Structures are given as C-alpha cells and as structure tokens.
Amino acid sequence: MSDNVDDSQAAEAKSRQAAIDTVRYRPRGLGPDMSDGTPRCRECGDEIPAARLAGVPDAERCLACQEDLEQEPEPTPEQE
Numbered sequence: 001m002s003d004n005v006d007d008s009q010a011a012e013a014k015s016r017q018a019a020i021d022t023v024r025y026r027p028r029g030l031g032p033d034m035s036d037g038t039p040r041c042r043e044c045g046d047e048i049p050a051a052r053l054a055g056v057p058d059a060e061r062c063l064a065c066q067e068d069l070e071q072e073p074e075p076t077p078e079q080e
C-alpha cells in the first residue's frame with residue numbers, strides 16, 4: 001500500500017520537475033516581438049528569419065540591429 005503511495009508521489013515529483021525544467025531552460029530575454037504572429041525585430045520591426053531564431057530562439061533583434069548594437073562604439077565623454 002505504502003509502495004503505491006510512494007510510486008504516485010515519485011511520478012508527481014517527476015512531472016513537477018519536468019515542468020520546472022521547461023521553465024528553467026526556457027531562453028532568457030523577451031524574444032522577438034510576436035504581437036502580429038510573426039517574429040519581428042524589437043528594434044526596426046523587420047521579420048526575424050527562422051534560421052536566426054533556430055540558432056538564437058530568444059533573439060530580440062534582427063541580425064542587422066544586433067550587429068549595430070554590438071558594434072556600438074564606446075561612448076566618448078568629451079570630443080573636440
């Protein structure tokens with residue numbers, strides 16, 4: 001009898017852990033803008049290619065905007 005209880009508790013714990021893993025391993029970040037059902041760049045609104053999303057599921061920007069962001073020069077405090 002107690003074995004049955006243990007089994008069901010183990011099964012429950014297992015499915016709970018699976019649910020936790022799903023959340024835990026979900027990509028961080030907002031991801032693309034999906035407001036119209038199409039993954040779009042949050043910067044320029046262009047559609048993000050499926051190939052990019054396959055590699056970066058939580059990409060928030062298209063490749064062009066992402067490169068822009070990464071190549072942004074260090075802010076120069078004073079320039080004459």
Ligand SMILES: [Zn+2]
Nearest residue numbers: 041044062065
């Ligand atoms: Zn963009």
